[in-house]
Amino acid sequence: MVQTSSKNITLASFLILPETKPASEYINGEIIQKPMAQGKHSTIQGEMVSTINLTVKPKRIARAYPELRCTFGERSIVPDVSVFTWQRIPRDENGQVANVFKAAPDWTIEILSPDQRQTKVTKNILHCLNYETQMGWLIDPEEQTVFVYIRNQQPVMLDELEALLPVPDFASELRLTVGDLFAWLLEIKLSRQ
Numbered sequence: 001m002v003q004t005s006s007k008n009i010t011l012a013s014f015l016i017l018p019e020t021k022p023a024s025e026y027i028n029g030e031i032i033q034k035p036m037a038q039g040k041h042s043t044i045q046g047e048m049v050s051t052i053n054l055t056v057k058p059k060r061i062a063r064a065y066p067e068l069r070c071t072f073g074e075r076s077i078v079p080d081v082s083v084f085t086w087q088r089i090p091r092d093e094n095g096q097v098a099n100v101f102k103a104a105p106d107w108t109i110e111i112l113s114p115d116q117r118q119t120k121v122t123k124n125i126l127h128c129l130n131y132e133t134q135m136g137w138l139i140d141p142e143e144q145t146v147f148v149y150i151r152n153q154q155p156v157m158l159d160e161l162e163a164l165l166p167v168p169d170f171a172s173e174l175r176l177t178v179g180d181l182f183a184w185l186l187e188i189k190l191s192r193q
Contacts, residue, residue, distance in 0.1 A: 011074055023067060025124075026076040032120070034078060035113045040141040040185055044111050045080050047184040052083060055174040060086045062106065062170055072104050073131055077124050081109035085170050088132070104131035107168050112140045125149050134168040144182045 014026040024033045037045065045066055052064035068082040082105035090098035108128045110121045118138070125136035129151045136149040145159040148166050158165060161179030 011071070011076060014076060015071065023069065023078040025078055026071075027120075027124070028075075035115045037080075038113060041080070041111045041113050043184055044139060044141060044181065048081050048109060048111075048181075051176065052081070052171065052174065056083075056171055062086055063089060068101060068105075070101050070103065070105055070128075072102060073127060075124075075127055077127070079105060079108045079124070079128075080111045081107075083107035083109070083168075083171070104128045104133045106133060106170065107135050107137075108133050109137045109139065112138065112142070114142065122147075122149075134170075135166070137165070139181070141182070141185065144178070146178055146181065 009026075009029060009031065011026055014031060017024075017031075020033055022034045022036050024031050026032075049064045049066050052062075056062040056064075062083050062085045064081055064083045066081060067078055069076060069078050070082055071077075082101075084101075084103075085106045088103060088106060090101055090103065092098045105128065108125055110125060112118060112121060118140070121138055125133075125138060126149065128136055129149060134151060138147040138149070140146070143159070145157060146165060148156040148158065150156075150166070156166065158178050161177065161182075163178045165176050165178060165181065167174050167176070
Protein backbone atom coordinates (compact mmCIF):
# COMPACT_ATOMS: atom_id res chain seq x y z
CA MET A 1 0.00 0.00 0.00
CA VAL A 2 1.39 3.36 -1.05
CA GLN A 3 0.27 6.30 1.04
CA THR A 4 0.58 9.74 -0.48
CA SER A 5 1.02 12.52 2.02
CA SER A 6 -1.64 15.07 1.18
CA LYS A 7 -2.75 17.08 4.13
CA ASN A 8 -5.82 19.26 3.92
CA ILE A 9 -7.01 17.98 0.57
CA THR A 10 -10.75 17.92 0.21
CA LEU A 11 -12.83 15.19 -1.39
CA ALA A 12 -13.83 17.60 -4.16
CA SER A 13 -10.15 18.38 -4.86
CA PHE A 14 -9.29 14.68 -4.88
CA LEU A 15 -12.07 13.88 -7.37
CA ILE A 16 -10.65 16.28 -9.98
CA LEU A 17 -7.15 14.78 -9.82
CA PRO A 18 -6.13 12.45 -12.68
CA GLU A 19 -6.77 8.76 -12.02
CA THR A 20 -3.77 6.69 -11.01
CA LYS A 21 -2.82 3.10 -11.81
CA PRO A 22 -3.38 1.34 -9.55
CA ALA A 23 -6.28 3.39 -8.26
CA SER A 24 -5.98 5.79 -5.35
CA GLU A 25 -8.61 6.12 -2.66
CA TYR A 26 -9.59 9.13 -0.56
CA ILE A 27 -9.92 8.16 3.11
CA ASN A 28 -10.05 10.58 6.03
CA GLY A 29 -8.49 13.42 4.07
CA GLU A 30 -5.61 11.32 2.74
CA ILE A 31 -4.88 9.82 -0.64
CA ILE A 32 -3.92 6.15 -0.41
CA GLN A 33 -2.89 4.27 -3.54
CA LYS A 34 -3.98 0.66 -3.73
CA PRO A 35 -1.31 -1.96 -4.41
CA MET A 36 -0.94 -3.33 -7.93
CA ALA A 37 -2.99 -6.50 -8.30
CA GLN A 38 -0.98 -9.69 -8.63
CA GLY A 39 -1.86 -13.14 -10.00
CA LYS A 40 -3.97 -14.57 -7.16
CA HIS A 41 -5.80 -11.30 -6.63
CA SER A 42 -6.54 -10.83 -10.34
CA THR A 43 -7.65 -14.44 -10.81
CA ILE A 44 -10.11 -14.32 -7.92
CA GLN A 45 -11.36 -10.87 -8.92
CA GLY A 46 -12.02 -11.83 -12.53
CA GLU A 47 -13.72 -15.11 -11.66
CA MET A 48 -15.79 -13.44 -8.93
CA VAL A 49 -17.13 -10.75 -11.27
CA SER A 50 -17.98 -13.35 -13.95
CA THR A 51 -19.58 -15.78 -11.51
CA ILE A 52 -21.74 -13.14 -9.86
CA ASN A 53 -22.80 -11.65 -13.21
CA LEU A 54 -23.70 -15.08 -14.62
CA THR A 55 -26.07 -15.51 -11.70
CA VAL A 56 -27.67 -12.08 -11.26
CA LYS A 57 -27.25 -10.09 -14.48
CA PRO A 58 -29.47 -12.08 -16.90
CA LYS A 59 -32.52 -11.51 -14.66
CA ARG A 60 -31.57 -7.86 -14.08
CA ILE A 61 -31.22 -8.45 -10.36
CA ALA A 62 -27.78 -6.90 -9.94
CA ARG A 63 -24.45 -6.35 -11.64
CA ALA A 64 -20.87 -6.83 -10.44
CA TYR A 65 -18.15 -4.34 -11.38
CA PRO A 66 -14.36 -4.69 -11.00
CA GLU A 67 -12.41 -1.74 -9.58
CA LEU A 68 -15.34 0.71 -9.61
CA ARG A 69 -14.88 4.05 -7.86
CA CYS A 70 -17.65 4.58 -5.30
CA THR A 71 -17.86 7.99 -3.64
CA PHE A 72 -20.05 8.35 -0.54
CA GLY A 73 -19.85 9.35 3.10
CA GLU A 74 -16.84 11.65 2.55
CA ARG A 75 -14.77 8.79 1.07
CA SER A 76 -13.94 7.73 -2.45
CA ILE A 77 -12.98 4.07 -2.53
CA VAL A 78 -12.38 1.47 -5.21
CA PRO A 79 -13.48 -1.98 -3.97
CA ASP A 80 -12.05 -4.94 -5.86
CA VAL A 81 -15.62 -5.98 -6.69
CA SER A 82 -18.69 -3.78 -6.24
CA VAL A 83 -22.14 -5.28 -6.71
CA PHE A 84 -25.12 -3.00 -7.20
CA THR A 85 -28.72 -4.15 -7.35
CA TRP A 86 -30.25 -3.31 -10.71
CA GLN A 87 -32.48 -0.47 -9.49
CA ARG A 88 -29.53 1.22 -7.71
CA ILE A 89 -27.19 1.31 -10.72
CA PRO A 90 -26.79 5.03 -11.52
CA ARG A 91 -27.97 5.95 -15.02
CA ASP A 92 -27.26 8.96 -17.18
CA GLU A 93 -29.85 10.99 -19.12
CA ASN A 94 -29.77 8.36 -21.94
CA GLY A 95 -30.52 5.48 -19.57
CA GLN A 96 -26.98 4.12 -19.88
CA VAL A 97 -24.84 3.17 -16.89
CA ALA A 98 -23.44 6.40 -15.45
CA ASN A 99 -19.72 7.01 -15.19
CA VAL A 100 -19.92 8.33 -11.64
CA PHE A 101 -21.23 6.16 -8.78
CA LYS A 102 -22.06 8.32 -5.74
CA ALA A 103 -23.29 5.46 -3.58
CA ALA A 104 -22.10 2.51 -1.57
CA PRO A 105 -22.38 -0.87 -3.31
CA ASP A 106 -24.97 -3.34 -2.09
CA TRP A 107 -22.19 -5.92 -1.76
CA THR A 108 -18.51 -5.08 -1.50
CA ILE A 109 -15.75 -7.64 -2.01
CA GLU A 110 -12.10 -7.03 -1.22
CA ILE A 111 -9.23 -9.40 -2.01
CA LEU A 112 -6.21 -8.96 0.20
CA SER A 113 -2.94 -8.41 -1.65
CA PRO A 114 0.39 -9.51 -0.11
CA ASP A 115 1.49 -5.93 0.60
CA GLN A 116 -1.90 -4.68 1.76
CA ARG A 117 -2.93 -4.19 5.36
CA GLN A 118 -6.04 -6.06 6.46
CA THR A 119 -7.01 -3.25 8.83
CA LYS A 120 -7.29 -0.68 6.01
CA VAL A 121 -9.41 -2.99 3.89
CA THR A 122 -11.64 -3.92 6.84
CA LYS A 123 -12.20 -0.24 7.59
CA ASN A 124 -13.44 0.28 4.02
CA ILE A 125 -15.85 -2.65 4.35
CA LEU A 126 -17.15 -1.32 7.69
CA HIS A 127 -17.55 2.14 6.14
CA CYS A 128 -19.66 0.60 3.38
CA LEU A 129 -21.82 -1.22 5.94
CA ASN A 130 -22.58 2.12 7.60
CA TYR A 131 -24.25 3.17 4.37
CA GLU A 132 -26.31 1.02 1.98
CA THR A 133 -24.06 -2.03 1.76
CA GLN A 134 -25.74 -5.26 2.84
CA MET A 135 -22.66 -7.47 2.95
CA GLY A 136 -18.90 -7.32 2.64
CA TRP A 137 -16.38 -10.06 1.96
CA LEU A 138 -12.68 -9.91 2.70
CA ILE A 139 -10.90 -12.71 0.83
CA ASP A 140 -7.41 -13.66 1.99
CA PRO A 141 -5.81 -15.85 -0.72
CA GLU A 142 -2.70 -16.65 1.32
CA GLU A 143 -4.69 -17.93 4.30
CA GLN A 144 -7.49 -19.31 2.07
CA THR A 145 -9.97 -17.61 4.34
CA VAL A 146 -13.05 -15.47 3.75
CA PHE A 147 -14.30 -13.00 6.33
CA VAL A 148 -17.99 -12.14 5.89
CA TYR A 149 -19.33 -8.88 7.26
CA ILE A 150 -23.08 -8.34 7.50
CA ARG A 151 -24.60 -5.13 8.80
CA ASN A 152 -25.34 -5.29 12.54
CA GLN A 153 -24.01 -8.83 12.91
CA GLN A 154 -20.87 -10.49 14.20
CA PRO A 155 -18.35 -11.14 11.38
CA VAL A 156 -17.97 -14.74 10.25
CA MET A 157 -14.66 -16.39 9.32
CA LEU A 158 -14.80 -19.28 6.85
CA ASP A 159 -11.84 -21.47 5.98
CA GLU A 160 -13.29 -24.97 5.59
CA LEU A 161 -13.42 -25.93 1.91
CA GLU A 162 -17.00 -27.24 2.05
CA ALA A 163 -18.35 -24.11 3.83
CA LEU A 164 -21.03 -22.38 1.77
CA LEU A 165 -20.34 -18.68 1.51
CA PRO A 166 -23.20 -16.42 2.65
CA VAL A 167 -24.43 -14.01 -0.02
CA PRO A 168 -26.88 -11.09 0.10
CA ASP A 169 -30.54 -12.05 -0.34
CA PHE A 170 -30.66 -10.64 -3.87
CA ALA A 171 -27.92 -13.13 -4.91
CA SER A 172 -29.46 -16.16 -3.17
CA GLU A 173 -29.14 -18.28 -6.33
CA LEU A 174 -25.34 -18.03 -6.13
CA ARG A 175 -23.97 -21.17 -4.46
CA LEU A 176 -20.26 -20.89 -3.84
CA THR A 177 -18.11 -22.67 -1.29
CA VAL A 178 -14.74 -21.64 0.08
CA GLY A 179 -13.29 -24.56 -1.89
CA ASP A 180 -14.92 -23.37 -5.14
CA LEU A 181 -13.47 -19.90 -4.67
CA PHE A 182 -9.91 -21.02 -4.01
CA ALA A 183 -10.08 -23.72 -6.71
CA TRP A 184 -10.02 -20.82 -9.18
CA LEU A 185 -6.35 -20.45 -8.24
CA LEU A 186 -5.73 -24.05 -9.32
CA GLU A 187 -7.92 -23.64 -12.37
CA ILE A 188 -9.87 -26.79 -11.60
CA LYS A 189 -13.56 -27.33 -11.10
CA LEU A 190 -14.74 -29.04 -7.96
CA SER A 191 -17.45 -31.64 -8.59
CA ARG A 192 -20.27 -30.43 -6.39
CA GLN A 193 -23.48 -30.38 -8.35
